[in-house]
Amino acid sequence: MRIAVVGASGRVGREVVDVLKNQGHEVVGITRSAGVDVYTGQGLAQALAEVRVVVDAVNAPTTETAAVTDFFRTVAQNVQRESAAAGAQRIVLLSIIGIDSFTAGHYAGKLAQEEAYRQGPVPVRILRAAQFHEFTEMMLDWTTHGDTASVPEYRTQLVAASTVAEQLAELAVEESGAELFEIAGPQELNLAAATARLAARRGSPARVQEILDTDDPNHELQADGALLPGPAAILAGPTFDEWLDQHYPIQR
Ligand SMILES: NC(=O)c1ccc[n+]([C@@H]2O[C@H](COP(=O)([O-])OP(=O)(O)OC[C@H]3O[C@@H](n4cnc5c(N)ncnc54)[C@H](OP(=O)(O)O)[C@@H]3O)[C@@H](O)[C@H]2O)c1
Numbered sequence: 634m635r636i637a638v639v640g641a642s643g644r645v646g647r648e649v650v651d652v653l654k655n656q657g658h659e660v661v662g663i664t665r666s667a668g669v670d671v672y673t674g675q676g677l678a679q680a681l682a683e684v685r686v687v688v689d690a691v692n693a694p695t696t697e698t699a700a701v702t703d704f705f706r707t708v709a710q711n712v713q714r715e716s717a718a719a720g721a722q723r724i725v726l727l728s729i730i731g732i733d734s735f736t737a738g739h740y741a742g743k744l745a746q747e748e749a750y751r752q753g754p755v756p757v758r759i760l761r762a763a764q765f766h767e768f769t770e771m772m773l774d775w776t777t778h779g780d781t782a783s784v785p786e787y788r789t790q791l792v793a794a795s796t797v798a799e800q801l802a803e804l805a806v807e808e809s810g811a812e813l814f815e816i817a818g819p820q821e822l823n824l825a826a827a828t829a830r831l832a833a834r835r836g837s838p839a840r841v842q843e844i845l846d847t848d849d850p851n852h853e854l855q856a857d858g859a860l861l862p863g864p865a866a867i868l869a870g871p872t873f874d875e876w877l878d879q880h881y882p883i884q885r
């Protein structure tokens with residue numbers, strides 16, 4: 634089957650591409666580096682020619698609420714329009730668990746993306762994922778100053794990006810099924826504690842502290858567990874510790 638993956642070089646997109654290619658599918662990788670821009674629409678119609686299924690794993694260049702909302706909504710409208718013109722059967726969107734009450738930042742943008750996709754003519758399946766194990770790497774990148782990382786209070790059920798990619802590939806290939814799924818890791822974790830375990834494996838930063846970031850309009854929802862999976866969620870490994878062992882083995 635000819636399947637397009639939007640965000641094909643990204644953290645999760647590249648893993649979706651690998652899974653689908655290993656299954657023998659013909660994959661069209663959509664990225665700006667490959668000359669296709671799903672926000673401006675440049676090259677999109679040509680890239681989607683004869684594509685049967687589109688998987689959207691794109692990411693936005695900003696977390697500012699108005700800009701990220703505009704980005705994800707516009708992408709959804711462009712991909713819907715050109716998928717319909719190409720005669721695609723369905724679109725599979727990667728989204729995030731628990732975003733319904735969020736009104737700011739990346740999560741609000743993802744909610745706008747879901748809504749815009751649902752309004753289009755091509756049927757959409759949405760896979761809402763928990764934060765990735767790899768989110769702890771992003772936390773260290775974003776919040777480390779000197780020898781200390783300051784991670785917001787955040788209840789989550791981290792899942793491996795590769796596990797999410799396998800599920801996205803399955804939804805892309807399955808002819809029929811439900812429209813909305815959740816996927817999370819095997820157990821709830823505190824983000825700061827998990828990030829501290831990663832820092833210990835890496836050897837830096839020396840300290841990881843948990844903070845309540847009251848400047849972030851989402852801080853209460855994140856701290857209260859709004860991003861945790863519901864009872865019907867698919868729960869799948871590897872655990873965070875297994876992931877750490879795979880990616881950051883202890884040096885003996
Ligand atoms: N990180 C998490 O914990 C988590 C959890 C659940 C869901 N998600 C969702 O997963 C999605 C993917 O995140 P990620 O971290 O895997 O992404 P990422 O690593 O930042 O990669 C983004 C991809 O999108 C492409 N891209 C960006 N702008 C584009 C444009 N205008 N046109 C075409 N391609 C474009 C990039 O390639 P070019 O730069 O070459 O264009 C790249 O391939 C996001 O929507 C996020 O909300 C993330």
